[in-house]
Every structure is written in structure tokens, then in C-alpha cells.
Amino acid sequence: MPPIVDQDKDTLLAVLAQAGLTDISQIQPLANGLSNHNYHIETPTAHYVLRENANAADSFCSREQELFYWRHLAKAKLAPELLWVSGDQRYYLSQFIFAQSLPSLPIASQFAPLMEDIEGREELVIEKRIAASGIDTLEQPEVPRKPSMASLYQDLSLQDLSLQYVAWKDLEYQCSAATFCQGETHIEAWLQSHADIKLAADPLAWYQSEQLVLLDSLTPNRVHSLLLQLLQQLRVQATGPYHISITEQWQEYHGQLLAFAAADKGEAWQNRLTQLLCIQTQIQGWAAILADCLVEPQFCHRDLNPHNLLLKDNRLYCIDFEYATTSHPLCELAVVLATHQLTPAQRHLLVRQYLAGHPGLTSGAIKAIPAAIEMYWVFAVYWALLMAAHTQGERQQEYFEWFDHFWPLISHTS
Structure with missing residues (x-):
């Protein structure tokens, strides 16, 4: 600086x-x-x-x-x-909180062997299904015995890896709903490739099984566990006298934008407003999906991006409460999924553990997570355009750049 x-x-x-x-x-x-x-x-x-x-x-x-x-x-x-x-x-x-760094293993190079093994097993599962169907009459090769997760873990030779230390703010990452869904598809395919994993009647029991404990242990750091701990602590906080739903927030931001549209904010501002107006039907659909899975609102910080979190003594502290209110429980989950560098496995674990037994959400709330991520980025572009309406010159151009940065993260945009 x-x-x-x-x-x-x-x-x-x-x-x-x-x-x-x-x-x-x-x-x-x-x-x-x-x-x-x-x-x-x-x-x-x-x-x-x-x-x-x-x-x-x-x-x-x-x-x-x-x-x-x-x-x-x-x-x-x-x-x-x-x-x-x-x-x-x-x-x-x-x-002032003296933030600490997070110990982390390198992701790309060290975990590539595991990911290659996962992809190879997916191909084996496909081959077995073809053979069982009888559609392909060619002789099927013998499927080798699947190694255990424990042996995979040992093969990574983690004891030989050197830890890196990462500042929490450096975990910043932009994850769209499409990216989240792609990761979920990959992890679900991998889980289905393990015949010894059985869905129990109690989801909590399933996620405490040996296989998923090992999946958790293979993550490069404890980001998802620390975020889960914070989310669980925040959701039991008193709601206070303030409240706004996702639909109400959208309508409030939209009303402010239309008020500015009556004034001359310039061609660059107006062009971006036109872009936003073109996806109003989709926004309405995402808001409706979220409304349908809500049982009861909770306290929400609503801006738990890495720059608003501080790590000290193995726990997270929040800063910046400008958007804090009582709102939809998926607001909190969507923010951390959208803004933190998490592996697909970490997102998978965080989602299931956050939703398990959540009193404020329906049992089918997991299907609404993509919509929650979409609405996070929708609110981000509304914010950028509204801030641009309040400023001029270089500062306004900076907010235009933020709008352009957030815009591709929303589905069905060019």
C-alpha cells in the first residue's frame, strides 16, 4: 500500500x-x-x-x-x-487481531496422482456397467481389484511433503454455480465407484463413515472445517430486530437501480444496467427456489469472503458487518462456497455437514445451493453498479471493472 x-x-x-x-x-x-x-x-x-x-x-x-x-x-x-x-x-x-497463517499442502502437484486414480476408477465403473447390461458383446477385460482408500493415502507419501503457510485472505477464489455443480458431479461419481460406501438412513452416520473420514483427511488444509465451525457458531446467534429475505434484497437493489436510471448516468452505466435487466426472469426463478426451501431465517453475516475473516488460535473471527441481518441460511453457505479456494471434496463435505439437521431448511435444500451461489453473484453485480452510480471518474471506472469481473460468474451470461 x-x-x-x-x-x-x-x-x-x-x-x-x-x-x-x-x-x-x-x-x-x-x-x-x-x-x-x-x-x-x-x-x-x-x-x-x-x-x-x-x-x-x-x-x-x-x-x-x-x-x-x-x-x-x-x-x-x-x-x-x-x-x-x-x-x-x-x-x-x-x-487489532494478529492473524495467523494456515498450514496447507500443495494441491495441484501432490494430489494429481489421487485424482488420476479417481478418474481411472470412474472408467472401470463404466466398463462394468456396460458388461452387466449385455449391450456390448465384446469380451470385457478383467477389472482389477480396487485398492483401498487407506492404501491410496499411504501411496501419496504425505510425510515427504513440505507444508506451505497461507494467509486466509490469499484463499480468495471465484466459484460460480456451474463450477460448483461440476465439482459435485465429479465427487459423486467417485463416491459411487466405491461399492463399500452405502447410504445410511441417517445422513450423519454416513458422513461419519471411514471412507468419508479418509476423504476429509486427504484435503490439503482445514479450510472447510474452520468454515463449518464458524458457520455453526453464527447460525445460533440471536437474530435481533432486523430481517430481509433474498427476494426483498433483490427488489430493494433493483428499485435503487431504476431510480438512478431516471437520471443520466452515462452510456457505460446504462449498458450494464441493460445487461442486468435481461436476466430478471432468471433472477426471479433463483429467488423462488430459495424461498421454497426456507423453514426459518437465521442470523447471517452475508459477506464471509476471505478478506472479512481472520484466523487466530485455530478459529475464525469476522469483520465488516455492513450486510449482517436475519436472512436465508443458504446465504452464509453460498458466500463461502463462492469466494474461497476449496477443492470439490472440501465443498462436498462442507455442504453436507452444514445442511445435516439444519432446522431452518427443508430436507431438499441441497438442490437450492446453485441458486444461492447465483444470487450471491447477482447481488455482487447490483452492488458494483449501485456503487458506480454514486461515484465518478477513476473510482466509477473501478466499479465498472468489478461489474465486468462478476458478470461472467452468473449463469446464462456471455
Whole structure:
């Protein structure tokens, strides 16, 4: 990050003085959020984060609502402590958490032998099915005995691998609904290729079976387990007085866009609005799918991307509560699936473990996950276009670029 200029420093020092901090050793810009600016503040005895809220983001969130949930989650030890808020709610001072890195095995090179073996077994399963059907009268080759998962695990020689350490923010990844579905197809085919895996009447019992425990142990890191732990902790938090459904959120964003459309926001802005208007029928369908699987809403952070999570002492803490509210339980799951670098196996495990016995969702909610991921990216393009409507010049162009980046992640777009 470039150093802050003297004028900015003087402003920040004045704000910090209001917060009761005067003996400042250092002010260091942190990686900016897409809407706000954050600074690491150091004194001789402590470390803090000062956040400066962007004016444009005020149209997306209620600061009272944001602060309500931040304070609530801080009491639950799921967020940094909020220490001070300026009278105009433009600046927040909070505890600084020294985030730790995540130990991880290399994915591509070290797990390629396993993936090749999985693909080879899928071909064997197909051959066996052809032979059983009697359609192909040619002599079928003998199918070799399938090795156990335990032997596969040993063959990887994991003891010879060196661990990498990854900052949580570096797990950022964009997963579309189509990519998620492709991964699910691959994992399901692999599971079906193992005749010794039987679906029990109780899904929990099945996912505690030896085979899936081994599948979990073959993942390159514990990202999915840490995310699951956080999601399970968040879903039992008090909902508070705030609530919005996915359909209501879509309608609210859409109404704001149409209001801006009445003004002249320029050709570049209008062209992107036209793109968005062309998929309204699909958006309506995704929202309806999600409404159909909802039993009861829960507390949702709604922006659990890697930049809003901090790892310390083997647990995750949340930051940035601008979008926190009571909403659809699949909102939370969709965000982490859409924004984190997870293997297909990790997504598979995370989905089933999150949904197992979830009181707020129907038994068929798993079929709605692609729609939930679609709506996450739909809201992302709405956000980008609305932010562009509030800004001009280079900053506006930056939001146009975000729109163009998110747009291909939505299905049925070019």
C-alpha cells in the first residue's frame, strides 16, 4: 500500500485524538475493502484498527444495524472488540487481531496422482456397467481389484511433503454455480465407484463413515472445517430486530437501480444496467427456489469472503458487518462456497455437514445451493453498479471493472 499523505495523516490523528489515542507510534494502511478504508494503528502499548466508512456504502446499510451485530458478535468472541464510534458513524476503532497463517499442502502437484486414480476408477465403473447390461458383446477385460482408500493415502507419501503457510485472505477464489455443480458431479461419481460406501438412513452416520473420514483427511488444509465451525457458531446467534429475505434484497437493489436510471448516468452505466435487466426472469426463478426451501431465517453475516475473516488460535473471527441481518441460511453457505479456494471434496463435505439437521431448511435444500451461489453473484453485480452510480471518474471506472469481473460468474451470461 502507498504511504498516507500528510493531509490524510493529520485528519486521522485528529480522529484518533477524539477516540482518546494521542501517543501514536505508527499509522499503516491495511488492504482496503471495496467500500471502506482501514488503518493499523500502533501505540507503545497496544494495536488497533481504524476504519473509515465510504459515503457511497451508506445506501447499502444501516450503521445502527451494523453496529448492533458487530457488538453482539464481539460479545460472542466471533469478532474483534469494537472500542469507539465517531458521532457521525464515519469512523470505527476496534481491537487489532494478529492473524495467523494456515498450514496447507500443495494441491495441484501432490494430489494429481489421487485424482488420476479417481478418474481411472470412474472408467472401470463404466466398463462394468456396460458388461452387466449385455449391450456390448465384446469380451470385457478383467477389472482389477480396487485398492483401498487407506492404501491410496499411504501411496501419496504425505510425510515427504513440505507444508506451505497461507494467509486466509490469499484463499480468495471465484466459484460460480456451474463450477460448483461440476465439482459435485465429479465427487459423486467417485463416491459411487466405491461399492463399500452405502447410504445410511441417517445422513450423519454416513458422513461419519471411514471412507468419508479418509476423504476429509486427504484435503490439503482445514479450510472447510474452520468454515463449518464458524458457520455453526453464527447460525445460533440471536437474530435481533432486523430481517430481509433474498427476494426483498433483490427488489430493494433493483428499485435503487431504476431510480438512478431516471437520471443520466452515462452510456457505460446504462449498458450494464441493460445487461442486468435481461436476466430478471432468471433472477426471479433463483429467488423462488430459495424461498421454497426456507423453514426459518437465521442470523447471517452475508459477506464471509476471505478478506472479512481472520484466523487466530485455530478459529475464525469476522469483520465488516455492513450486510449482517436475519436472512436465508443458504446465504452464509453460498458466500463461502463462492469466494474461497476449496477443492470439490472440501465443498462436498462442507455442504453436507452444514445442511445435516439444519432446522431452518427443508430436507431438499441441497438442490437450492446453485441458486444461492447465483444470487450471491447477482447481488455482487447490483452492488458494483449501485456503487458506480454514486461515484465518478477513476473510482466509477473501478466499479465498472468489478461489474465486468462478476458478470461472467452468473449463469446464462456471455
